[in-house]
Amino acid sequence: MKLATWNVNSLGVRLPQVLAWLEAHRPDVLALQETKMVDERFPVQALAELGYTAAYAGQKTYNGVAILARGPLEAVRVGIPGLEDEQRRVVAATLGGVRVICLYVPNGQAVGSEKYRYKLAWLDAARAWLEAELAAHERLVVMGDFNVAPEDRDVHDPRRWAGQVLVSAPERAAFRTLLDLGLRDAFRLFEQPGQVYSWWNYGALAFRRNWGLRIDHLLVSPALAAKCRACWVDRAPRAHERPSDHAPVVAEFGS
Numbered sequence: 001m002k003l004a005t006w007n008v009n010s011l012g013v014r015l016p017q018v019l020a021w022l023e024a025h026r027p028d029v030l031a032l033q034e035t036k037m038v039d040e041r042f043p044v045q046a047l048a049e050l051g052y053t054a055a056y057a058g059q060k061t062y063n064g065v066a067i068l069a070r071g072p073l074e075a076v077r078v079g080i081p082g083l084e085d086e087q088r089r090v091v092a093a094t095l096g097g098v099r100v101i102c103l104y105v106p107n108g109q110a111v112g113s114e115k116y117r118y119k120l121a122w123l124d125a126a127r128a129w130l131e132a133e134l135a136a137h138e139r140l141v142v143m144g145d146f147n148v149a150p151e152d153r154d155v156h157d158p159r160r161w162a163g164q165v166l167v168s169a170p171e172r173a174a175f176r177t178l179l180d181l182g183l184r185d186a187f188r189l190f191e192q193p194g195q196v197y198s199w200w201n202y203g204a205l206a207f208r209r210n211w212g213l214r215i216d217h218l219l220v221s222p223a224l225a226a227k228c229r230a231c232w233v234d235r236a237p238r239a240h241e242r243p244s245d246h247a248p249v250v251a252e253f254g255s
Contacts, residue, residue, distance in 0.1 A: 001028050001098070001253040001255075002025070002027040002028050002029075002250065002251070002252050002253075003027060003028060003029045003030075003031075003100070003141055003143065003218060003250070003251050003252075003253070004025070004030045004031070004143075004248050004250040004251070005030070005031040005032075005143040005144050005145075005216055005217075005248065006018070006021075006030060006031070006032055006033070006216075006237075006244070006246060006247070006248040007032075007033040007034050007104070007145040007199075007216060007244060007245075007246035008033070008034060008035065008244045009034045009036075009244040009245055009246065010035070010036045010037075011032065011035040011036065011037050011042075011043070011064070011066075012036065012037055012041070013242065014242075014243075014244055015043055015046065017237055017240055017243070017244075018030075018032070019046060019047075019050060021234075021237060021248065022047075022050050022052065022068070023050060025234075025250070027070075027250065028071070028095070029067060029068065029069050029070075029098075029100055030052075030067075030068045030069075030248075031065070031066070031067050031068075031100065031102035031143045031144055032064075032065065032066040032067075032068065032102070033064070033065055033102065033144050033145045034062075034063065034064060034104060034145070034244075035056065035058050035063075035064030035065065036058075036059075036060070036061055036062060036063070036064050037058045037060075037064055038058050038059060038060050039056060039057070039058050041058075042054065042056050047068060051070055052068045052069060052070060053068070053069055053070075053071065053072060053073055054066055054067065054068050054069070054073075055067045055073045055076045055091050055093045056091060057078040057079070057090070057091045058088055059086075059087070059088045062087070063088045063089055063104060064088050064104075065088060065089060065090060065091045065102045065103070065104050065144070066091065067091055067092075067093050067100055067102050069093070069095045069100075071095050071096060072095070073093035073095055074093065074095075075092075075093060075094045076091070076092070076093045077090075077092045077093070078090065078091050078092075080122075080125050080126055080129050081129055082125070083125040083129075085122070089103065089104040089105070089106070089122075090102065090103055090104075090126075092133070094137075097139055098137075098139045098140070098141065099133060099136075099137035099139065099140040099141070100140075100141055100143075101133065101140070101141070101142045101143070101144075102143060102144050103126065103142060103143070103144035103145070103146065104144055104145050105119065105122065105123065105126075105144070105145060105146045105147045105148065106118055106119040106122050106147065107119070107147050107165070107166075108120075108147065108165045108166070108171065109165060110165055111163065111164065111165050111168050116165060119147070119171070120170055120171070120174055123171075123175075123177075123178075124174065124177075126178075127174070127177050127178055127181070130142060130178060130181060130183070131181050134181055134182060134183065134221055137221070138221060138223045139221060139223050139224050140183075140220070140221040140224070141218055141219070141220050141221070141224060141251075142178070142183060142218075142219040142220075143217065143218040143219065143249075144216070144217070145199075145215060145216050145246065146175065146215055146216070146217050147166055147171075147215055148166060148171045148172060148174070148175045148215060149161075149166055149214055149215050150172060150175050150176075150185070150214075150217075151172075152167075153194070154197070154213060154215075155213055155214075156195065156197065156210060156212055161213075166213060166215060167213075178219060179219070182221065182222055183219040183220065183221065184219065184220050184221075184225040185217060185218075185219060186217075186218040186219070186220050186225070186231040186251040187214070187217065187218070187231045187233075187249065189225060189228050189231060190230065190231060195210055196214060196232075196233055197210065197212025197213055197214050197233070198212070198213070198214050198215060198216035198246055198247050198249055199212055199213050199214075199215050199216065199245055199246045199247075200212040200213075200245060202245055207238055207239070214233075216233075216246055216247075216249045217249070218231065218249060218251045220251070224253060227253040227254045227255070228251055228252070229252045229253060229254055230251065230252045231249070231250065231251040231252075232250055233247050233248070233249050233250075234247055234248045234249075234250055
């Protein structure tokens with residue numbers, strides 16, 4: 001089984017790249033964030049031609065999430081139960097006994113801002129829901145753009161980023177509460193080379209200089225962690241013309 005997550009930063013712009021990536025890699029599941037597309041425009045037919053079904057929750061211009069799967073998706077849920085939030089940031093579904101949750105965590109804008117407080121409250125609500133989901137589903141994966149670089153080794157220049165949004169202590173603490181539930185960071189299940197990131201700013205030649213952050217994650221239940229064979233970042237799409245500022249993160253699991 002191959003699972004992947006990718007913040008595409010506009011599916012309307014990046015659809016040809018997504019279709020090409022699906023055809024080349026054939027993941028069983030691809031979770032998308034920042035689709036920035038209303039549901040009526042979602043490319044159901046184009047994906048079906050490649051053998052993918054989809055569960056999605058979109059809105060115009062901002063946010064938007066989707067799960068693409070090579071098989072029927074069941075028990076679809078949009079949003080976090082009990083959290084009143086008009087922003088489309090969560091979609092969940094079950095495929096072949098695996099519960100898949102796609103998250104697009106708020107960016108937070110700046111430490112101390114109203115959007116930062118919203119981000120921390122959102123993560124707290126997500127943690128409570130994920131605790132229940134983990135109790136209900138032995139095989140569970142939570143993947144997406146978490147907008148948190150968990151450790152200094154996930155940041156190209158920790159001193160330059162110290163105290164800023166995406167790396168601040170409260171954000172990292174909120175991320176750790178997810179791991180405290182028993183979820184495992186699939187990327188860190190393996191010895192990895194240094195300076196591997198999943199997001200690079202569009203400016204300052206950041207991608208060429210590898211000035212990035214690892215903020216896109218696959219968190220897996222203990223049962224899936226035991227089956228995980230590999231996890232890596234596919235940098236190739238970030239080098240395309242008109243790319244997303246994120247790269248796909250991929251994990252493979254044995255039967």
